[in-house]
Amino acid sequence: MTxxxxxxxxxxQLLNERIDAFQFTxxxxxxxxxxxxxxxxxxxxETALSMLQLEQSRIAQHLYDAVDHKxxxxxxxxxxxxxxxxxxxxxxxxxxxxxxxxxxxxxxIDNQSIIAISPKSPLGEKLMGKAIGETIEVNxxxxxxxxxx
Numbered sequence: 001m002t003x004x005x006x007x008x009x010x011x012x013q014l015l016n017e018r019i020d021a022f023q024f025t026x027x028x029x030x031x032x033x034x035x036x037x038x039x040x041x042x043x044x045x046e047t048a049l050s051m052l053q054l055e056q057s058r059i060a061q062h063l064y065d066a067v068d069h070k071x072x073x074x075x076x077x078x079x080x081x082x083x084x085x086x087x088x089x090x091x092x093x094x095x096x097x098x099x100x101x102x103x104x105x106x107x108x109i110d111n112q113s114i115i116a117i118s119p120k121s122p123l124g125e126k127l128m129g130k131a132i133g134e135t136i137e138v139n140x141x142x143x144x145x146x147x148x149x
Contacts, residue, residue, distance in 0.1 A: 003109070004090045004149045007099055008078045010107050011116050015070045022063035029056045069102045076101050082148050085127045087119055093143035100124060
């Protein structure tokens with residue numbers, strides 16, 4: 001398995017873990033809501049029920065976003081070797097290693113940190129379409145593109 005494939009698989013695993021965690025939390029909240037519905041404690045009951053429903057709605061939105069990220073992520077073609085930065089590129093710059101796809105937390109493989117960024121992020125927008133040797137600047141930080149996979 002290539003390094004790029006390892007990166008892709010680890011980010012996919014991260015997405016799956018996030019979806020599972022949000023789903024588990026949503027299931028737990030649903031149980032809590034059902035238990036609150038059985039209670040008849042008046043105003044205190046109504047407040048607790050409203051708080052649970054708000055939290056349920058917030059977690060449901062996070063779950064929806066994570067599933068959406070995974071849908072976009074699964075459409076990325078990592079088999080292509082890129083000569084310019086595009087979706088699915090693994091880009092090494094003078095400041096770090098970035099995977100162009102969707103924004104996800106940093107991972108570490110073989111003592112190397114990789115950050116998944118969206119092509120719509122400020123850094124992603126500047127990197128898109130650039131080739132090895134080109135320089136970009138984001139927030140006063142210069143990045144020299146050293147390698148593209």
